[in-house]
Amino acid sequence: MPDAPKKLRSAQWFGPADKNGFMYRSWMKNQGIPDHEFDGRPIVGICNTWSELTPCNAHFRKIAEHVKRGISEAGGFPVEFPVFSNGESNLRPTAMLTRNLASMDVEEAIRGNPIDAVVLLTGCDKTTPALLMGAASCDIPAIVVTGGPMLNGKLEGRDIGSGTAVWQLHESLKAGEIGLHQFLAAEGGMSRSAGTCNTMGTASTMACMAEALGTSLPHNAAIPAVDARRYVLAQMSGARAVAMAREGLTLSKILTREAFENAIRVNAAIGGSTNAVIHLKAIAGRIGVELELEDWTRIGRGTPTIVDLMPSGRFLMEEFYYAGGLPAVLRRLGEAGLLPHPDALTVNGHSLWDNVREAPSYNDEVIRPLDRPLMDDGSIRILRGNLSPRGAVLKPSAATPELLQHRGRAVVFEDFDHYKQRIGDESLEVDASSVLVMKNCGPRGYPGMAEVGNMGLPPKLLRQGIKDMVRISDARMSGTAYGTVVLHVAPEAAAGGPLAAVRDGDWIELDCEAGRLHLDISDEELAARLAALAAPAEAVPAAAKARGGYQRLYIDHVLQADEGCDFDFLVGCRGAEVPRHSH
Structure with missing residues (x-):
């Protein structure tokens, strides 16, 4: 003791x-x-x-x-x-x-x-x-x-999960598999x-x-x-x-x-x-x-x-x-x-x-024996390569196994607003093998690194029955979400990371087992593209910098995802001692 x-x-x-x-x-x-x-x-x-x-x-x-x-x-x-x-x-x-x-x-x-x-x-x-x-x-x-x-959430006599049900039902709505009434009917039952x-x-x-x-x-x-x-x-x-x-x-x-x-x-x-x-x-x-x-x-x-x-x-x-x-x-x-x-x-x-040491287990379907796991290796994968020199993460247990080793052409969104404008375009050049890439959604680029990394799929592919695609961003995603989603790419685009240089049509390779995330262009081409872009300090949206207050403090001091997104001046233990005050 x-x-x-x-x-x-x-x-x-x-x-x-x-x-x-x-x-x-x-x-x-x-x-x-x-x-x-x-x-x-x-x-x-x-x-x-x-x-x-x-x-x-x-x-x-x-x-x-x-x-x-x-x-x-x-x-x-x-x-x-x-x-x-x-x-x-x-x-x-x-x-x-x-x-x-x-x-x-x-x-x-x-x-x-x-x-x-x-x-x-x-x-x-x-x-x-x-x-x-x-x-x-x-x-x-x-x-x-x-x-x-x-x-447990309830919908039409079955259990639904909070958060997860939203992603599932919204994709079904966009695919035309359910109507708006059925979608909205889940609201009360999901959070009861x-x-x-x-x-x-x-x-x-x-x-x-x-x-x-x-x-x-x-x-x-x-x-x-x-x-x-x-x-x-x-x-x-x-x-x-x-x-x-x-x-x-x-x-x-x-x-x-x-x-x-x-x-x-x-x-x-x-x-x-x-x-x-x-x-x-x-x-x-x-x-x-x-x-x-x-x-x-x-x-x-x-x-x-x-x-x-x-x-x-x-x-x-x-x-x-x-x-x-x-x-x-x-x-x-x-x-x-x-x-x-x-x-x-x-x-x-x-x-x-x-x-x-004596904790009981009452249901081997919910908490499975080790010889019958949900997934043999469920550890979060750390991916490195010329696209993520300081790392990116992927959750295999929520991904499609067939996509964990994949090579496809990039469909690029410069930021979340660009994604929202473009994803529903019926003329968008995209197919099931494409890799959706979203930039400027990291700690500085979208101050706070919002949970937008699990990009919804193009409606025209959803209507074809496509349920998952490789998605890459410097954002986070909700823990309730799922899919083959590469997140936390570091350094982020707004800090001058290689993600900023990706263009439509570039080939990208994901090899989860090898921990590799690679943009298939030469080192010289990558360097040239990055040199042509704005300096990292200028890459942060002007509106975010102009806002001032706490948000400006955040942009100026937040660390990258691989460092925990804490403020640089907060790292470390300062202890509980405080100067005595005499009234």
Whole structure:
């Protein structure tokens, strides 16, 4: 068990019997707090991303109340505070634009306030990495409580997955296979309870990553949002946060290199989102752990995908929880020797393996045995070549196997607006073998790197029954999406990357097994094309630069996708020390 700290942080505020202590205590007492709450008990912050504009997190007030119960029963002093809620569903142009902003909010709120430990209430996609990034920069005891996934979606007597159903139904609508009424009828049935997307999208993936990293209690990732056991876990997490404060169990003792290696392996086993590559890199950068794209190949390669969930498979998060949840996955990996570091420490003070060694599995269709996987090797592929010298990513478990080795002519869209103008053109020179290429949708080019990489196919091909094509961009895609989609091409076009030089008709080769992404022109031709283009500083849209404010800060300081898209000035752990202020 970690050594107990000599003194709680909050004692700097509330401990002294002087003018400053008087004032801090007195101001807090205007909320009706009695003297005995300042007797040296741990003060545990509840970092809440509740917002009615973030539907995934709209039930967090109730979750926070259960966390408070746990803190109080364990002898702690709960204090709830709000932080920026960057929900993907409503926030334009993308919640990724404000992930770093939210992390700054979290970091400064933790460091500047009398908090000995913190419970991070996370849910919608970017709230989980944002809160972990901010807390990691302070390195105090922290525990994650996610809001949980929605109940299964329902449409015409069958289950549909949130997010995934939208992509599927919209393609069917464009192909003329369903009508507008049938398309719109799915709205209510797709999202019928509180919670995050019920597929293995980014929210569920990052909840699994938080659990695999050891930053949450077992089963946190999968309990449905409206299941009473979600509130039990919230209460237990609150109680555990008090113990962590007393033990001095800070994030740096949990977010080790070993923990990230476990998470990479788990991401392959669950068929997790490509967004995890960016978010794990950013979290690692905040805590001081070196994590590179090559680690996804070195560690993840050869890991079977055994969780049969949409968009890669058939089932949804409800079934995943009922089948045993992430502990069952971890046990199967561990028993097969596929858990790199079973002794990694977790927030409950036990090792990852101690938590799952007896975890039951109840459904071999949802969580498959390793000898009958959904995919033999589900690791996220890192692709390099003259088109992506600093890497690109592809999720094989969501792709068409026949397209994982492919050569085709490029159909190029200069940006997302150009794509929208051109994709529906019946005269567009495109066929099933073409490669759709979209530029200027990366961190700087489309500030925030929106989830537009899973480009919808040309309607004229959809009507021919074509369901998938190779697509390449410097954008991201939703974890709920699917297809043979190459993402996060780095450097991005707006930073002068080779993607900017691709022209209609160029031959492009994708070889997923070899990790190769190649533009079939000579090095001299590529250099000449890039030299003829605008300088990288001029490639950022003038409208984005002129907008100023936070968006300009983002453009000026965001790192590339292979570096986690954090701000250059935020990388690193700054600790929790803060200068004392004398009133």
